[in-house]
Amino acid sequence: MNAILRDSLKNNQAYYKEGELANYIPALAKADSKAVGISMIDIEGNSYSTGEYEKKFAIQSVSKPITLILAIMDNDIDFVFNKVGVEPTGDPFNSIIKLTGSAKPYNPMINAGAIAVTSMIKGKDNEEKFKRILNFFRKLAKNDKLKLDQEIYLSEKETGDRNRSLAYYMKDQGIIEGDVEEIVDLYFKQCSIEVTCKDIANMAAVLANQGVDPITEKRVISKKIARIVRTLMTTCGMYDKSGSFAIEVGLAAKSGVGGGIMAEVPKKFGIGVYGPALDDKGNSIVGMKILKELSQRLNLSIF
Numbered sequence: 001m002n003a004i005l006r007d008s009l010k011n012n013q014a015y016y017k018e019g020e021l022a023n024y025i026p027a028l029a030k031a032d033s034k035a036v037g038i039s040m041i042d043i044e045g046n047s048y049s050t051g052e053y054e055k056k057f058a059i060q061s062v063s064k065p066i067t068l069i070l071a072i073m074d075n076d077i078d079f080v081f082n083k084v085g086v087e088p089t090g091d092p093f094n095s096i097i098k099l100t101g102s103a104k105p106y107n108p109m110i111n112a113g114a115i116a117v118t119s120m121i122k123g124k125d126n127e128e129k130f131k132r133i134l135n136f137f138r139k140l141a142k143n144d145k146l147k148l149d150q151e152i153y154l155s156e157k158e159t160g161d162r163n164r165s166l167a168y169y170m171k172d173q174g175i176i177e178g179d180v181e182e183i184v185d186l187y188f189k190q191c192s193i194e195v196t197c198k199d200i201a202n203m204a205a206v207l208a209n210q211g212v213d214p215i216t217e218k219r220v221i222s223k224k225i226a227r228i229v230r231t232l233m234t235t236c237g238m239y240d241k242s243g244s245f246a247i248e249v250g251l252a253a254k255s256g257v258g259g260g261i262m263a264e265v266p267k268k269f270g271i272g273v274y275g276p277a278l279d280d281k282g283n284s285i286v287g288m289k290i291l292k293e294l295s296q297r298l299n300l301s302i303f
């Protein structure tokens with residue numbers, strides 16, 4: 001297994017040249033575009049890793065399915081999906097186009113949907129809400145050290161006007177309630193949590209194991225919530241590339257502009273890959289190529 005991981009890293013690393021670092025959040029553009037890491041954890045708890053699998057990066061949109069789980073647990077399934085849909089958009093992750101009209105975001109994997117989801121997290125103030133999000137991420141990643149990357153958070157806060165506009169419009173239309181600046185601030189913090197490939201592979205392993213932590217064997221997410229979130233990752237997790245990713249790789253996955261992709265193989269593996277050079281849709285190029293190779297060599301596609 002380790003040899004397969006090493007091979008797929010070596011075979012695909014050079015694709016970083018075809019991508020670009022996210023620069024709309026200036027602090028993300030400081031990443032090393034050649035860096036690659038892979039981590040795979042099976043549901044017996046064995047882990048396999050190669051490359052820069054311990055390098056820290058901002059979780060960005062890989063946070064969206066995890067916060068969605070917490071929001072459903074804090075409220076309930078109907079409450080959440082009354083406000084946010086479950087359909088793919090075919091549009092970029094930060095698009096404003098399909099918000100016009102009712103402002104109900106199409107799905108929780110795009111920014112508008114994720115901001116609405118973050119607004120549903122319970123807590124007496126933002127500090128408590130962020131603590132709850134961070135603790136939930138730590139629990140799924142089995143890493144008590146996860147923390148905020150302050151520089152990325154501030155950079156995102158300074159440049160996040162597109163997200164602010166999505167949020168203000170959703171508030172006007174009654175999709176979200178409360179103080180918009182506080183809601184987007186919480187969303188920026190959630191996106192700026194530092195993780196490694198291993199952390200997101202651990203998170204994915206819980207999903208792959210249908211909500212039961214493979215190591216502690218404790219149920220952390222209900223089977224039903226795990227199924228809903230895995231389905232949304234399959235249909236919407238790679239934004240307007242979700243269709244071709246389903247054909248080429250065939251796994252539930254979620255990408256983030258920090259360069260991470262979290263993928264799960266039902267009842268088998270949680271996978272985390274990292275490579276900060278992105279394609280034009282905001283997905284890690286090297287990450288997608290590696291997942292394609294792993295899927296083919298290990299026959300992992302769910303289709």
Ligand code: GLN
Nearest residue numbers: 060061093191256257282
């Ligand atoms: N924080 C990023 C943003 O809101 C998340 C986008 C992403 O990772 N695709 O723009």
